[in-house]
Amino acid sequence: MRAGTGPWRLALRRLRRDRVSLVFGGLFVALVVLAIAAPLWASVAGRGWEENNLTGKIESGGEQVDVVTPEGIPIGPQWRGEYFLGADANGRDVAVQLLYAMRNSLLIGLAAALLTTVLATLTGLIAGWYRGWVDALARSSLDVLWAFPVILLGVALGTSLAIGGLQVGPVTIGPGSVLIPILIIGVVFVPYMARPLRGRVLALREQEFVEAARAQGAGSWRIMSSELLPNIASTVIVFAPLMVANAIMLEAALSFLGVGVDPSLGSMINEGIERLITAPHLTIVPGLMLVLTVLALNVFGDGVRDAFDPRTEVRVGR
Amino acid sequence: MTGLRSSLTIAALTGALAAAGCGSSGDDASSASAGKDGGSITVAATSQPDALDPALAYTAQSWEPLWVVYTPPLTYAHAEGEEGTELIPGVAEALPEISADGKTYTFKVRKGLKYSDGTPVKASDFEHTVKRVLNLESGGSYLFLGIDGAEEYLSGGDPDADVAGIDANDKTGEVTIRLLAPDGTFSNVLATSFAGFVPAKTPFENQTQNPPPGVGPYEITSSEPNREYVLERVKSFDIPGIPPGNVDTITTKIVKSPSRQAQDVIGGQLDYMQDPPPTDLTAEIKAQHADRYKEWPTLSTYYFFLNESIPPFDEKEVREAVNTAIDSNAIARLFGGRLKPTCSLVPEGIPGHADSADCPYGDPNEPGDVEAASKMIEDAGAAGEKVTVFANNDSNREEIGRYYTDLLNEIGLDAELRVIDGAVYFQTIGNAKTKAQTGLAAWFPDFAHPATFMQQIDGTTIQPTNNPNPGNVDDPEINKGIAKLVEEPSLPAVADQWAGLDEKAIEESYIAPYGSEELTTFMSDQMDFESCSLVHPLYGNDYTSFCLK
Numbered sequence: 001m002r003a004g005t006g007p008w009r010l011a012l013r014r015l016r017r018d019r020v021s022l023v024f025g026g027l028f029v030a031l032v033v034l035a036i037a038a039p040l041w042a043s044v045a046g047r048g049w050e051e052n053n054l055t056g057k058i059e060s061g062g063e064q065v066d067v068v069t070p071e072g073i074p075i076g077p078q079w080r081g082e083y084f085l086g087a088d089a090n091g092r093d094v095a096v097q098l099l100y101a102m103r104n105s106l107l108i109g110l111a112a113a114l115l116t117t118v119l120a121t122l123t124g125l126i127a128g129w130y131r132g133w134v135d136a137l138a139r140s141s142l143d144v145l146w147a148f149p150v151i152l153l154g155v156a157l158g159t160s161l162a163i164g165g166l167q168v169g170p171v172t173i174g175p176g177s178v179l180i181p182i183l184i185i186g187v188v189f190v191p192y193m194a195r196p197l198r199g200r201v202l203a204l205r206e207q208e209f210v211e212a213a214r215a216q217g218a219g220s221w222r223i224m225s226s227e228l229l230p231n232i233a234s235t236v237i238v239f240a241p242l243m244v245a246n247a248i249m250l251e252a253a254l255s256f257l258g259v260g261v262d263p264s265l266g267s268m269i270n271e272g273i274e275r276l277i278t279a280p281h282l283t284i285v286p287g288l289m290l291v292l293t294v295l296a297l298n299v300f301g302d303g304v305r306d307a308f309d310p311r312t313e314v315r316v317g318r
Numbered sequence: 319m320t321g322l323r324s325s326l327t328i329a330a331l332t333g334a335l336a337a338a339g340c341g342s343s344g345d346d347a348s349s350a351s352a353g354k355d356g357g358s359i360t361v362a363a364t365s366q367p368d369a370l371d372p373a374l375a376y377t378a379q380s381w382e383p384l385w386v387v388y389t390p391p392l393t394y395a396h397a398e399g400e401e402g403t404e405l406i407p408g409v410a411e412a413l414p415e416i417s418a419d420g421k422t423y424t425f426k427v428r429k430g431l432k433y434s435d436g437t438p439v440k441a442s443d444f445e446h447t448v449k450r451v452l453n454l455e456s457g458g459s460y461l462f463l464g465i466d467g468a469e470e471y472l473s474g475g476d477p478d479a480d481v482a483g484i485d486a487n488d489k490t491g492e493v494t495i496r497l498l499a500p501d502g503t504f505s506n507v508l509a510t511s512f513a514g515f516v517p518a519k520t521p522f523e524n525q526t527q528n529p530p531p532g533v534g535p536y537e538i539t540s541s542e543p544n545r546e547y548v549l550e551r552v553k554s555f556d557i558p559g560i561p562p563g564n565v566d567t568i569t570t571k572i573v574k575s576p577s578r579q580a581q582d583v584i585g586g587q588l589d590y591m592q593d594p595p596p597t598d599l600t601a602e603i604k605a606q607h608a609d610r611y612k613e614w615p616t617l618s619t620y621y622f623f624l625n626e627s628i629p630p631f632d633e634k635e636v637r638e639a640v641n642t643a644i645d646s647n648a649i650a651r652l653f654g655g656r657l658k659p660t661c662s663l664v665p666e667g668i669p670g671h672a673d674s675a676d677c678p679y680g681d682p683n684e685p686g687d688v689e690a691a692s693k694m695i696e697d698a699g700a701a702g703e704k705v706t707v708f709a710n711n712d713s714n715r716e717e718i719g720r721y722y723t724d725l726l727n728e729i730g731l732d733a734e735l736r737v738i739d740g741a742v743y744f745q746t747i748g749n750a751k752t753k754a755q756t757g758l759a760a761w762f763p764d765f766a767h768p769a770t771f772m773q774q775i776d777g778t779t780i781q782p783t784n785n786p787n788p789g790n791v792d793d794p795e796i797n798k799g800i801a802k803l804v805e806e807p808s809l810p811a812v813a814d815q816w817a818g819l820d821e822k823a824i825e826e827s828y829i830a831p832y833g834s835e836e837l838t839t840f841m842s843d844q845m846d847f848e849s850c851s852l853v854h855p856l857y858g859n860d861y862t863s864f865c866l867k
Contacts, residue, residue: 050720050723050724050727051724052648052720052721052724052725054645054648054649054651054652054721055645055647055648055651055685068651069651070647070650070651070655071597071600071601071604071651071654071655072597072651072652072653072654072655073597073601089652089714089717090652090717090720090721090724092720159739175736176734176735176736258711258737258739262735262737271716271717274596274597274598274713275597275598276598277598277599278597278598278601
């Protein structure tokens with residue numbers, strides 16, 4: 001008799017059949033590779049992302065032209081190593097800056113989503129398993145966090161931490177550190193993931209396999225880690241790519257509003273807005289990159305959801 | 319003086335030194351404009367002025383219109399360039415008589431003068447005007463704290479109490495002001511917008527929604543905050559030296575987008591925009607509408623403060639390296655070309671300005687010497703020292719911060735940029751706990767006197783919070799010089815000595831100045847730009863000069 005196919009294998013098989021999701025998953029991987037290759041491109045371009053070049057000239061169309069004109073208008077895309085995507089107001093190379101911005105956005109997005117996942121899983125497990133006052137406390141905390149508009153909360157935290165950084169006991173995080181947006185975004189998204197996970201744990205704890213484990217003398221932590229966690233893993237996996245996409249969007253929004261990190265896709269878009277007519281590339285290029293990244297993650301995330309839990313419809317955000 | 323607040327908000331004191339056109343001779347106010355009389359125009363402001371109350375107004379957006387509504391005892395000639403910094407009698411009959419010890423100022427209110435609502439102007443209104451500034455805790459209250467009894471009035475808490483140092487005789491119209499110490503800038507204080515006469519019945523509260531009557535060529539007849547306010551000509555106004563205005567009605571609308579403002583001025587829906595057009599449209603405007611656009615220098619100084627109380631800028635050589643490396647023309651591109659390179663603290667157009675020919679670190683119009691600066695940093699043993707550069711997120715400031723941070727890294731320091739919200743920037747760098755090493759600063763004066771610039775390098779102004787001297791410059795020779803010169807009532811007599819102090823500060827590299835901002839006038843096609851666009855060095859575009867074709 002042949003052994004039955006496991007749920008993980010089944011999910012992966014379904015995912016493999018979803019070509020569109022795989023293409024967008026591949027696109028995301030390609031964007032990650034590009035971001036990792038940022039220093040390489042910087043060496044091709046011949047300048048770092050921070051390097052200003054306000055009064056420099058380059059050859060374009062057979063003649064020497066200003067990187068930034070005396071009127072403050074930066075040069076457009078040159079489609080070659082140096083200034084491939086043009087310059088910004090400070091004469092910095094937009095392509096180099098874009099790749100470093102991608103690094104920051106992806107790093108923050110991935111790390112924040114990981115933090116959200118860990119915190120939300122722990123909260124969901126503990127609240128759902130213990131119920132009673134533990135659940136009430138967790139639920140009210142999540143409700144309070146949920147009640148704040150995410151952007152407003154992010155801006156408030158980002159502004160207050162921008163001057164002095166964050167000091168918790170012996171741990172000090174300097175202002176401008178990527179850890180600050182990671183912490184902010186990682187925390188503000190916890191309710192979005194913890195609430196459905198808690199609901200799932202509440203349902204699971206009444207199932208026979210949990211009662212069986214309890215009858216065998218397993219303690220709470222053992223049941224949570226060995227019985228409940230594997231059963232909510234698929235939900236967590238379904239959430240993960242969407243959380244990354246949302247974290248990247250929030251990071252871009254915060255940077256757009258001036259409380260994120262530099263360089264970031266959001267801060268690049270913000271800087272470009274003032275020169276939308278004379279230098280549209282400053283807004284379009286990071287905007288497109290943001291759209292591509294989030295689109296890739298969302299479509300891939302939908303594919304993962306369909307593969308792991310085809311009956312449910314997960315939506316993150318309000 | 320709450321100087322850094324001023325530098326934040328007081329673009330009020332923008333000035334024109336060499337603006338073209340306009341047909342103003344400066345000597346004869348009526349020559350400021352010779353265009354059509356009457357008609358209505360519409361002006362655009364990017365945001366609601368901070369206040370439409372002379373006791374509280376403290377920004378360029380408010381001082382520009384209020385200058386033609388509330389005339390102080392003294393005022394400035396309606397002229398361009400240095401002529402516009404000349405004090406002339408306003409509500410006062412003549413310039414004040416100053417006692418031999420420099421502590422008592424006396425002037426007489428013009429006879430028969432009336433407010434725009436017909437109320438006669440009385441000498442005692444001046445005391446009420448000053449009391450409102452003090453009582454409302456206006457940003458300008460510091461200007462009047464040198465009056466005998468002003469501190470007591472402020473701490474007493476009774477708005478109707480007397481200010482001991484102000485005597486007003488309504489019968490003779492004489493006003494006598496006694497100061498605690500001689501103050502050579504006090505005549506200029508009497509010409510600030512804060513001293514604009516208002517009737518004694520004006521309440522002790524912000525009157526922005528219902529601006530009080532004033533003495534001026536225009537009156538505010540309607541005010542809808544965040545929407546619009548309307549100035550109408552006062553036909554009965556007549557003070558020699560102050561032009562009566564040309565257009566009958568000036569409606570200022572709040573239009574948040576500078577881009578839309580510029581488009582509307584091009585299209586003729588708006589007649590004038592207070593702020594410069596966005597960089598994006600400047601090239602088009604210069605190319606296609608040059609006949610109604612001009613740029614003019616202001617009485618401003620943009621500089622990097624270098625905190626000499628903490629490393630590495632406690633070393634003169636490091637400060638010199640910064641001054642040596644700066645490329646003002648590079649920074650000018652971040653202003654869309656609207657920056658005039660300079661190397662002094664007191665800008666051109668203010669008596670006491672040091673000649674830029676004496677720049678110790680080379681011609682500010684030439685690129686900086688990064689190589690020499692790097693060597694200086696190395697010689698000072700400061701290579702690799704960590705530096706935090708402070709900038710704010712106001713227009714182009716972050717970009718300037720980026721340029722400066724990159725420059726410091728290029729000369730061998732290890733710099734990183736910290737961007738602070740513009741609303742709290744000066745409080746942050748002016749707080750001793752921040753220990754701000756270096757960053758962006760700018761100064762627009764409250765009046766045309768070098769003393770207002772010098773407080774940024776005056777050691778006696780250093781304070782733990784709201785420090786107007788973020789570089790903590792404390793040079794006994796400069797402190798002593800300022801204390802002595804500020805008592806001198808005749809500025810021209812000591813202008814060279816003020817310039818000497820400025821030169822000393824630059825030689826010691828206490829600050830790193832890089833330029834004066836240029837502002838703009840852009841008008842619609844229906845305005846007579848050629849004859850009617852006078853730019854005053856302190857108050858910007860003079861509304862009394864505006865006229866239609």
